[in-house]
Amino acid sequence: MILEKIETTAEAILEKLGIEETPTPIEEVAEALRIRVSKAPSTDFSGMLIRKDGHALIGVNSNEVPVRQRFTIAHELGHYFLHPQKDTFVDFRKGKNEVRTLRERHADMFAAALLMPRHKLLKDFKKIAKDGLTDNTIETLAKQYAVSEDAMRIRLINLSSVVG
Helix, strand or coil: CHHHHHHHHHHHHHHHHCCCCCCCCHHHHHHHCCEEEEEECCCCEEEEEEEECCEEEEEEECCCCHHHHHHHHHHHHHHHHHCCCCCEEEEECCCCCCCCCHHHHHHHHHHHHHHCCHHHHHHHHHHHCCCCCCHHHHHHHHHHHCCCHHHHHHHHHHCHHHHC
16 A cells, blocks of 8 residues: 555654654755755745756755745655656645645655654654644644644644544
């Protein structure tokens, strides 16, 4: 199942690099994998991945808020690991209601798994969520993991079969 492959791939990367803290130091992850991260302002794109001759570069829109930049780096790492057959990905800035391809959704799931590792997140959720999935719980965990509240909400909902 692709979802389990995404989860286990993200977990294996964090384990291999010995990363246990939150928030996940995503730029250190990229650096340890020998993937360069470069930031520049853009009105057109959120992120991009370029591979050539055994090297990789992730471009990130520096105009976006830090939590978005972190998610973008993790998303592009998702493309790097999940879609090795393609050398270039450019994620153009989109409206919230635009339809995303399966490949883009998989990269988003990978980013979520890398930034909010399921076992650690579920443990933290159970520790603080006395009243279940509330706005306060989402806000607290989003700050702890340095992700947006929307990203945290989606991640917890996707893990709801385990938390619920």
